[in-house]
Each structure stands twice: as structure tokens, then as C-alpha cells.
Amino acid sequence: MSETALALPVAAPARRGWRVGEWGWAIGLPVGFTLVLLALWQAAADLSGIPTVLLPSPLAVLRRAAEVWPELLDNARYTGLEAVLSFLIASLLGVAVAAALSASERLREALYPNLVLFQLIPKIALAPLFVLWLGIGSASRLTFAVFVSFFPVAIATLAGLASADGNALRLCRSLNARGWQTFLAVRVPYSLPFLFSGLKVAATMAFIGVVVGEFISARAGLGYYILFASSRADTPGILAAIGMLCLLGLALYGLIALGEQAARRWWRGG
């Protein structure tokens, strides 16, 4: 704990000459640590004699990924498309509902607690019902993923729209701004950080929704591939598919982070 923990946040900015070195540490340490972990994993898999089914080495996973690459890519396309589509639908719906609720106090009082309730319950448990209602096609997975990822966006955006600075709102009123002018010029900029944190949660939830849907019903997609590989005890295949899934998830997350930067710059400029 102690001296370093206390001293660093206070003292670090003073030492200008260390800047480049600091960046080196900030990038070198995590990369090095990850490499060390991977090397340990590889060594453990090679030397311990644990069968590949239980502990495949990272290289074995890479080899397997190369072997089944076309198949992986094909399945990743399904999962990625469905996750992105459901993310987009859930974001639009979430923002629309939040805007409607922020416009009317009665509506907000009536619906907001119910929204929070839905946010809290384990909605994942409803996955089999969507299969029952909508069949085992894309429609049921899309609907389920939208259902799972909609609530974080709606609640975060609503919290953001309500977070606008009181002084700014009063200024708008004294300048006779119209409702929509206040909304665009004050409420929306204030809500952006909340909106984007909601979108980031929604991106993860969309992937979770699609993958759980694929566990239950699919005939294609990475979730299906994972289940199929686990029934063949093809652990390297499972890990390869999971790696693919992580790449997709991180790509969507990265896009959202870029969107956040762009949106903030735009609103600050305009």
C-alpha cells in the first residue's frame, strides 16, 4: 500500500522528464505480463502431461484456429452480424424510450421503476421462451439479444438526460429556448458520457444474448460452434472460437469508444 500509493498520484506530474519512460512502462508491463502468462501456460501444457482435452497449449489453439479458419470465419459472420444488428436496434430503442421518458414526468414515474426492475432480473433465463415463441431461426436470437441489451441503454441514457446542469437549464429558460432546443443544446451533451457507458454495456450484452441464444437453438454461429466442439471434446476448437468471439466483442467495443470520442469532439465544437 503505503508510500508509493500515496505519493504517486501527487508527485508524478511534477517529473516531466519521465514522460516517455512512463509510456514505456504503461505499454511494456501489461504486454510483458501477458506474454509471461502465455509462456507459462505453454510450458504447463507441454511439460505437465495434462491431456490436450483438458489443457491445450496456446500454440495448439492457434494451430487448431488455422485448421478450421474458414469454418470459424463463417460462424463468426453469423454471430457478428446478429450481435451488431441487435446492438443497433437495442441502442435506437433505448435512446428513443429514454427521450420519451425524459419528456414526460408522468410517463417516467409510471415506467421507470419497471424498467429498473427489468434491468435487475436475470433476463437470460427467458432465452428458451424466445425459442418457443419465435422458433430456432435468427429472429428469436435477435429479439432475445435486443431484449437483453435494451435496458442498459435506456436506463443510462435516461440518467444522462436527467443529469443536465440546473444552471444551464435555467439559462435556456431565461433565453426562451424551446423544448427541443434545450434538449439538443443542453440535455444531449450532458447525457453523452452516460449514453456511451450504456452502449458499452449493451455491446457486451448483445454478444451474450446472441451466444446464449446460439447455445440453445442455433445451427450456425460461434456459440453453436463452441457447443459442437465441446461435445467432440475439441477443447482447442472451443478456445479458438472463444478467441474469435473476443475479437468481435473488442472490435464492437472499440468502435463505440471511437464513436464516443467523435461525438464528444463534435458536441464541444458545435
Added chain:
Amino acid sequence: MSGASLATGTTPGTAIAANAAMRERRQALWRAARRVLLPVLTAALALAAWEWGARASGVSAMVLVPPSAVWSVLANSWPILLEHTLVTLREVTAGFLLAAGGGIALGTLLTASTRIRQTIQPLVVFFQLIPKIALAPLFIVWLGVGPSSRLAFVLFIAFFPVAVSTAAGLMSAERNALLLCRSLTATGWQTFHSVRFPYAVPHIFAGLKICATVAMIGQVVGEFVTAQQGLGYIVMFASAAAETALVFAAVTLLCGLGLLLYGVVAVAEWLVLRWFGAPISSSQF
């Protein structure tokens, strides 16, 4: 209200002030009642519409089951449902507690030194972002279909939110408060105990609330894929048999469990915040 101080002693003035106070109190009461009644009424209305729709539309009970049918399943087969509820509750509580303890410990470790944080934090954030749910089948390969694989899975997916928010909370301490500690030559432990930790409490509880919901998700998905016992197993089994009323009964119980876990965390937060007091605002320095 301000009339009360001006008109003390004169009877009509007091009466007016009392009237105003009463009106104000009535309005406050009505506002509070509205805040409770409106959402409850909305939910009741939705349930009634669902009941009426399920009956009037003539869609088979397999697809659209009315709430009353769900209620009768709950009432009729509660012994067996209770048994599975207890299994799920026990497992998810164990997973939640382990994840909470481990997460707070790792979060604290992350803030112990800048080098440690730089080393581990990117990995923790990476694990926070990836869809960990996809690893569920792997836990079966490793640990079989028993409770230990579900426990490990719940721990694995519920652990990261707590670690990330604990670290963020411990880093959020007011700079002036830290400077004050330094000029008072407080030891590291004293600074941690009386400044860093109190500032981190709201963050830690925000992480614990996420942890509670995510632990429920992990438990349910674990029960989906291992299919041995528990409410997730009932959901899976009943939906395969197209017993939609039973699915809804089990989902209702799962929602109850989820809310219970969340409620316990919320109550604990209230108690701890009262114990430590709210973080000191910067204006007091």
C-alpha cells in the same frame, strides 16, 4: 411556511400557516404516493392486459400462458420448485460471496502500486469486456457437470466488475484529502482506512450490484448447460416439454432470487454508508 414566523400569536395567522403547512404536507404525501402507485398500477395493468389477451386471443397456452396459470403452477408444485430454488440460491450466494471477496482483494492489490496496476489492469479490463459467457462449456470440460463447475463459472464471470470498480473507487479519493493525510504524516494504512476506503465505498457497492446480477446470469447459464438441478434446469426442461407455465413459474422465482440478492447488497450499502458516513466533500478543505 414563512407566514408562521410573521404571524405568531394572532389566531388567524396561525390558522393560515397551519393550513398552508397541511396543504404542503398533503401535496408531498400525494407526490410520494404517486411515485409508488403509478409504477405499480402500470405493472398491474400490463399483467391484466396479458391475462385478458392470453384468454381472448385463443392462442394456445403453450405459447401465451396467462399469469393466472403461472400462479396456479406456483401454488400447486411449490415443494419441488422450492427445492430447486434453494439449490440455486445456495450456489449463487456462494459464487457471489467468493467473487465479491476476490474482486475487492484484487481491486485493492491493483492500487497498491502504479507498476502493479499497469501490469494487471489492462488484462482485468480485457476480461471485463469479452463475452465470458461463451466459456461455460469449457468449465464443464474442466470440472464436470457438478456444482463445482457452476461455482467456478459464477466466480469467473462475477469477479471482474467488482475488481474494476474497487480499483476505480480506491483511485477516486479526493486529492486534497490525500495531501492532508500526507501533511499529517499519516501512515499508508491510516490513509487507506480513513480516506481511500471511504471514498471507494460507493464504487465498491456499484460493482457489487453488477456482481449480484451477473452472478445470477452465470448461475442460470451454468444450469442451462450442465442441466442437473436448479431453477435454470427447470426452465430448460420445461421449455423442452413446452410447459410454458412452468417456465414462467421458474423464471418468476429466479427474478425473486435476483431481486433478493440485489436487495441484500443495497441494504448492506446503506448500512456501510451510515457507518462510514458519506465521503467528505472537497469544499470542506
